[in-house]
Amino acid sequence: MSRRPRITVFGTGYLGTAHATCLASLGFRVLGVDIAAGRIAALEAGRLPFYEPGLEPLLRKGLRSGRLGFTTSYPSAAEFGDVHFICVGTPQRPGAPGADLSQFEACFAGLAPLLRRPCLVVGKSTVPPGTAAGYAQRLPVIAPAGAGAELAWNPEFLREGHAVADTLRPDRIVAGVWSDRAEATLRMVYAEPIAAGVPFLATDPATAELVKAAANAFLATKISFINAMAEVCEVTGADVLSLAVALGRDPRIGDAGLRPGLGFGGGCLPKDLRALAAGAAELGAGQALSFLHEIDAINGRRRTRLVDLAREAAGGRLEGRRVGVLGLAFKPGSDDIRDSPALEVAARIRAQGARVAAFDPAAMDLARRVHPDLDYAGSVLGAARDADVLLLLTEWPEFSTADPEVLAKTVARRTVVDARHALDAAVWRACGWDYRAPGRPGTARARGISDDLGTGDSGTPDREDDGITGTGDAELSQAAVACLAAAS
Numbered sequence: 402m403s404r405r406p407r408i409t410v411f412g413t414g415y416l417g418t419a420h421a422t423c424l425a426s427l428g429f430r431v432l433g434v435d436i437a438a439g440r441i442a443a444l445e446a447g448r449l450p451f452y453e454p455g456l457e458p459l460l461r462k463g464l465r466s467g468r469l470g471f472t473t474s475y476p477s478a479a480e481f482g483d484v485h486f487i488c489v490g491t492p493q494r495p496g497a498p499g500a501d502l503s504q505f506e507a508c509f510a511g512l513a514p515l516l517r518r519p520c521l522v523v524g525k526s527t528v529p530p531g532t533a534a535g536y537a538q539r540l541p542v543i544a545p546a547g548a549g550a551e552l553a554w555n556p557e558f559l560r561e562g563h564a565v566a567d568t569l570r571p572d573r574i575v576a577g578v579w580s581d582r583a584e585a586t587l588r589m590v591y592a593e594p595i596a597a598g599v600p601f602l603a604t605d606p607a608t609a610e611l612v613k614a615a616a617n618a619f620l621a622t623k624i625s626f627i628n629a630m631a632e633v634c635e636v637t638g639a640d641v642l643s644l645a646v647a648l649g650r651d652p653r654i655g656d657a658g659l660r661p662g663l664g665f666g667g668g669c670l671p672k673d674l675r676a677l678a679a680g681a682a683e684l685g686a687g688q689a690l691s692f693l694h695e696i697d698a699i700n701g702r703r704r705t706r707l708v709d710l711a712r713e714a715a716g717g718r719l720e721g722r723r724v725g726v727l728g729l730a731f732k733p734g735s736d737d738i739r740d741s742p743a744l745e746v747a748a749r750i751r752a753q754g755a756r757v758a759a760f761d762p763a764a765m766d767l768a769r770r771v772h773p774d775l776d777y778a779g780s781v782l783g784a785a786r787d788a789d790v791l792l793l794l795t796e797w798p799e800f801s802t803a804d805p806e807v808l809a810k811t812v813a814r815r816t817v818v819d820a821r822h823a824l825d826a827a828v829w830r831a832c833g834w835d836y837r838a839p840g841r842p843g844t845a846r847a848r849g850i851s852d853d854l855g856t857g858d859s860g861t862p863d864r865e866d867d868g869i870t871g872t873g874d875a876e877l878s879q880a881a882v883a884c885l886a887a888a889s
């Protein structure tokens with residue numbers, strides 16, 4: 402293919418919309434395709450149907466440039482595109498651990514019979530091992546173009562909240578290809594990031610699809626490892642934050658993704674972990690990945706532990722208590738509540754008879770639809786009003802900077818459970834709060850250390866100091882200084 406390929410992107414969720422929009426920003430002509438007419442209408446009007454910082458301006462720019470369009474018509478897309486990316490969802494099967502590939506299957510079965518000229522179909526969705534090979538065999542049989550229609554696999558590693566940066570400048574591009582022609586086409590699509598130094602790793606498709614599933618399983622394992630250590634810390638009196646900082650200083654371990662707390666959630670890590678284990682088991686390699694069940698179990702225990710901590714902090718029972726909840730999204734920078742640890746904890750506490758008043762900067766509308774049983778406050782102060790216990794469940798930056806002195810005047814009891822280690826324990830304690838956090842003893846020594854475990858999601862820059870000795874008093878907030886002065 403000598404001219405720039407024209408591109409279609411099937412599926413306009415986080416992945417597909419970010420991919421289509423970013424490729425248009427690189428100068429390609431791109432058509433986004435979805436069966437959901439409402440979603441396509443919103444995108445055509447320049448509105449993102451979900452929260453993703455920085456993506457909407459780029460979407461509008463793409464639409465204005467005339468390079469980016471959207472359609473519900475498969476025939477138009479098949480006619481238009483030289484490269485067809487399939488980015489549809491692969492959620493967990495209801496009631497089973499495996500992946501539900503019905504959207505992928507429907508997209509493939511709808512598109513393949515319409516492919517009349519040479520083209521590349523590129524799987525981007527996260528799938529269980531062995532998926533690519535099956536579709537590669539079927540494609541030339543179903544497509545009128547025959548062997549001219551080829552399959553490749555090109556997994557995506559973008560994080561919600563960082564979709565634009567992760568798409569334009571990923572850590573690596575993995576291209577699973579069966580032919581030089583497919584590799585050359587993908588090199589053309591990614592010419593700009595490759596020129597900017599992003600590594601392009603050409604593999605066979607079976608490896609490419611596994612890289613994605615294995616990467617998410619590894620990230621989940623790292624998170625559950627440090628959370629398992631938090632459980633050990635609670636019986637030995639050790640401090641999981643100091644432990645994580647000290648472990649992360651070993652370059653072979655690294656501190657990214659080593660934040661202990663409430664565990665992982667969202668639409669990717671939990672279901673990908675289960676789909677990989679289930680897929681490997683179906684292929685006869687179940688024993689190799691049996692440890693992933695334990696990773697999942699550790700993650701589930703975090704939520705139970707947090708409910709227990711909240712109950713203890715409320716004086717041994719939740720019934721009749723008022724609980725203020727800060728955070729409902731599965732992580733900061735996102736409105737996604739799929740398998741959100743925060744929302745599950747809030748709902749479980751409500752189910753045990755507490756009145757829950759919750760606030761989240763982005764996820765309130767979605768949460769309200771699923772959990773109308775919770776009360777929704779308009780601000781941090783609103784959630785804290787008259788609370789017997791305040792819970793921080795998602796580490797939005799505005800929660801970390803909330804003034805404990807002001808909040809102290811709003812709550813009924815100064816008790817806070819910091820599930821994400823986002824607050825400065827010493828500052829809150831100095832303001833008279835009973836501060837509790839999973840995996841941490843009641844010491845002021847480790848204060849500020851959570852800042853050191855930068856994942857890039859909290860908006861907190863990585864720090865230069867060693868963290869273990871804590872921050873200097875010069876860095877304490879004014880409120881804390883006032884509280885500390887009053888306390889002494």
Ligand code: UGA
Pocket residue numbers: 527557558559560561562617620624657658659660661662663664665666667668669670673731732856858
């Ligand atoms: C994850 C992967 O990070 C992406 O590389 C991948 O492309 C994406 O899934 C996907 O498969 O599409 P994402 O779900 O956006 O991205 O979220 P992460 O930023 O990885 O966080 C996942 C969960 O782990 C969140 O609930 C977060 O709070 C939690 N987490 C993360 C921790 O508890 N500790 C950490 O140190 C890091």
